[in-house]
Amino acid sequence: MPKLKLPSAGAIYFIFVCAILFAPIVLLVVFSFNNATSLVFPLKGFTLKWYQSLGQNSELLEAVRTSVLIGLGSSLLATVLGSMGAIAIVRYNLPGRGVFLAVAAMPLVIPYVILGVSLLILLNEAGIPLSAFAAGLGHVIISIPYAMLIVASRLVGFPNNLEEAAMDLGATYWQALTRITIPIISPALLASFLLCFTISFDEYAIASFLVGTDTTLPVYLFSQLRFPTRLPMVIALAAIVMTLTMTVMFFAEWLRRLGQTSTRK
Amino acid sequence: MENRSRFLQLIGPPGVYLFLLFLLPLGMMTLYSFRSGISGPAHDIFTLNNYVKFLENSSFQRLLWRSAGISFTIAIISVVLAYPLAYYLVFKAGQSKTALMTLIIVPTWTSYLLRIFSWKLILGSTGLLNSILLSVGVIAQASPILIYSRSAVIVTLIYVWVPFVALPIFASLERIDRNLLEAAADLGCPPWQAFMRVTLPLSLPGMLAGFFFAFIPTLGEFVTPLLVGGAQGSMYGNLIQDQFMRALNWPMGSVMSLAMLVEVLIFMFILTRLGPLTDLLGY
Numbered sequence: 001m002p003k004l005k006l007p008s009a010g011a012i013y014f015i016f017v018c019a020i021l022f023a024p025i026v027l028l029v030v031f032s033f034n035n036a037t038s039l040v041f042p043l044k045g046f047t048l049k050w051y052q053s054l055g056q057n058s059e060l061l062e063a064v065r066t067s068v069l070i071g072l073g074s075s076l077l078a079t080v081l082g083s084m085g086a087i088a089i090v091r092y093n094l095p096g097r098g099v100f101l102a103v104a105a106m107p108l109v110i111p112y113v114i115l116g117v118s119l120l121i122l123l124n125e126a127g128i129p130l131s132a133f134a135a136g137l138g139h140v141i142i143s144i145p146y147a148m149l150i151v152a153s154r155l156v157g158f159p160n161n162l163e164e165a166a167m168d169l170g171a172t173y174w175q176a177l178t179r180i181t182i183p184i185i186s187p188a189l190l191a192s193f194l195l196c197f198t199i200s201f202d203e204y205a206i207a208s209f210l211v212g213t214d215t216t217l218p219v220y221l222f223s224q225l226r227f228p229t230r231l232p233m234v235i236a237l238a239a240i241v242m243t244l245t246m247t248v249m250f251f252a253e254w255l256r257r258l259g260q261t262s263t264r265k
Numbered sequence: 266m267e268n269r270s271r272f273l274q275l276i277g278p279p280g281v282y283l284f285l286l287f288l289l290p291l292g293m294m295t296l297y298s299f300r301s302g303i304s305g306p307a308h309d310i311f312t313l314n315n316y317v318k319f320l321e322n323s324s325f326q327r328l329l330w331r332s333a334g335i336s337f338t339i340a341i342i343s344v345v346l347a348y349p350l351a352y353y354l355v356f357k358a359g360q361s362k363t364a365l366m367t368l369i370i371v372p373t374w375t376s377y378l379l380r381i382f383s384w385k386l387i388l389g390s391t392g393l394l395n396s397i398l399l400s401v402g403v404i405a406q407a408s409p410i411l412i413y414s415r416s417a418v419i420v421t422l423i424y425v426w427v428p429f430v431a432l433p434i435f436a437s438l439e440r441i442d443r444n445l446l447e448a449a450a451d452l453g454c455p456p457w458q459a460f461m462r463v464t465l466p467l468s469l470p471g472m473l474a475g476f477f478f479a480f481i482p483t484l485g486e487f488v489t490p491l492l493v494g495g496a497q498g499s500m501y502g503n504l505i506q507d508q509f510m511r512a513l514n515w516p517m518g519s520v521m522s523l524a525m526l527v528e529v530l531i532f533m534f535i536l537t538r539l540g541p542l543t544d545l546l547g548y
Contacts, residue, residue, distance in 0.1 A: 010353030014365070017350055021372040021428065024383030027393060031386070081279035088275035092268055100276055103283050109477065109533055111485020113502045114522045117509050118290035121297050121519070141287050144279065173271055202377050205488060209509065221378050225492065235379075242375040249374040253367060 025242065032236040037229050050236035060237065063220035067201050070136035070216065075196035078140045079189055082147025082196075087181065089148075090155040108145045115141060116209035123210070130212025138206040143196035150195065150256060154188035155181075187255045194252035198245050217241070291526075298519035315520045325504065329524060332501035335415065336483035339422045340430075343479045344472050346423065347431035351471075352464075355438040366435050369428045377425070381492050384421045388412040388493070413495025421493050422483055430475035437471025438464070473536055481529060501525060 007015075035047035054060065085104055089097055107115060119138050123130060162184070166176040182189070204218035211219055224234045297303070301310040319325055350369065354362045372380070387393045389412050398404045441464060449459040487502030494500070505525070508518030 008353075008357065010349065010357050013349055014353050014358075017346070017427070018368060020424070021369065024380060024387060024424075025372055025375055027386055028379060028383050077282075081282055084275045085279040088272050092272040092275075094269060094272045096272070096276065100280060103288065104279065107287065109481050109529060111482060111502065111525065111529065113485040113487055113505050114294075114526055115287075115290075117505065117515075117518060117522055118294040119286065120509060121293045121515065122286070122290040124303070124515075125293055137286055140282065144283070173267075198374065204378055205485075208506075218376070218378055221376070222488075225378070225382055238376050238379040242379070245376070246371065246374050249371075 028235050029239045032232065032239045034232065037232060050232045053233050054237055060220060063215040063217045066132045066214055067217035070132050070139065071197045071200040074136040074139035074143060074200045075193050078143035078147045078196045079192045082144045082192060083151045083189060086148045086151035086155055090152050091160055104148060105145050107142050112205035116206040120209045130210055132211050132214035132216055134210040135207040135216060136200065138210055139200035139203055143199050146195055146199065147192040150192040151185055151188045154185045158184055187258050191252045191255040194248050198248060294519045294522060297516050298523055300516045303515045315516045318517065319520045319524065325521065328504055329501045329528065332484060333528060335419060335500065336480050339419055339426065339483050340476045340480040343423050343426045343430040344475050347427050347434055347475060348472065351431045351434040351438055354435060369431055373428045380425060381421055381489050384424065385412060385493055388417060412493060413497065415494065415498045417493040418489050418498040421489055422486065426479035429478045433474035433478065434468060434471040437468045441467045477536060484525060484529065
């Protein structure tokens, strides 16, 4: 029977859903070039002024700087801690493994508002002032499960006899880890770092409780959403951030795939 | 013995970090739920009053259950919408299925706040939907559609979650052994029956994982109601946020948080009875 070239119901549904998923994003980008303060149709003409005004906004640049710093710090720490956890649970089946895994994965199933307020209480009790740094500490907690997941899926892809061979040849365990294991899992480490960075960079709920007088980019964005006149500028900023995040995530996804497929078969 | 010490050295730093900044805060929160206040002498007076007040105030519990209901609705609709998507990709899209799945995930790589906010642009009285309806003459005057209501929260969050829900369903469908479906067909099973009796049950872990990917964060959600929900769309998460940021009644907020935590844990317990936890992490 000759195949008809009509798109199937499934394909139409897929295209429909994709269109809906992308529409709001396209809408934002379109309005970031629109020459009007209010976000109303019809469009008023093309402009780059919203993008140009970004560079003069010191408050915003400060928020970007803060977000980048706590993003780098928290993703680095989450990747280090997550990889240690991943190596432990993949390579050793010892008592404590189950409990550790359950605790490390738990932030995935606890609403962020609870994580935020419980950290707020801890800081208050310990007398530590609120800051963007405190928000970063919280971001590590939510990033660890993702870091572990990425690194663990890379680790199960290669058998531990390489580490054993190195140790038979006289390497200590830590030498084997740093010379053999870490180079092999390095794509996963980088993928984890990038993913954790984007988690922290975009996180609002936890940060809103912990930043105090500091401002991260999402906290700044949220505060600006109430002022209609600032919206076009905020949207221009969002368009830039989206482009950067997408680039980073594509790269991370590519690395993650690379890490998983090269050892398969 | 050597293995044991290596294991402990590896697990030590992440374990200590998680203990100090995740478990300890939750413990502190439990302690706070018994306090009379957060400063002065009230800080050191322990009482059950907060629990009594929580249990006496039926509006708190109503909102907790209503939020659970909203989250349930959102999660179910997301699974129903995401399933055909994942099914189409795994069984009909051939070689490009992974690339197309990535395409669905791409929108989630953009700012969460802005993705929610963009719905205000679409639904608002000067938004996209209104200007389209106005220009084709369906409505004569611009009016806010859906915005600042519970429905707005539901629509927006379904939009946010569908890609995340599709991911585990996609993974579970991909893991189904095609030979099972061939065997079913060879034995004379019509396709719809093969779907009902082979594909659907085998993809259940993915559906459950997807359900919880949407359900849990929605339960604690307070940002979306703030942005698109208005007074009518308030959720339990807003109540908690209010206690900590505005009313500054941390002990009461702690009781509320614990109530939600218990609710989450009950749901998680039910889930782990239904399928192995490892399936939930698979992707």
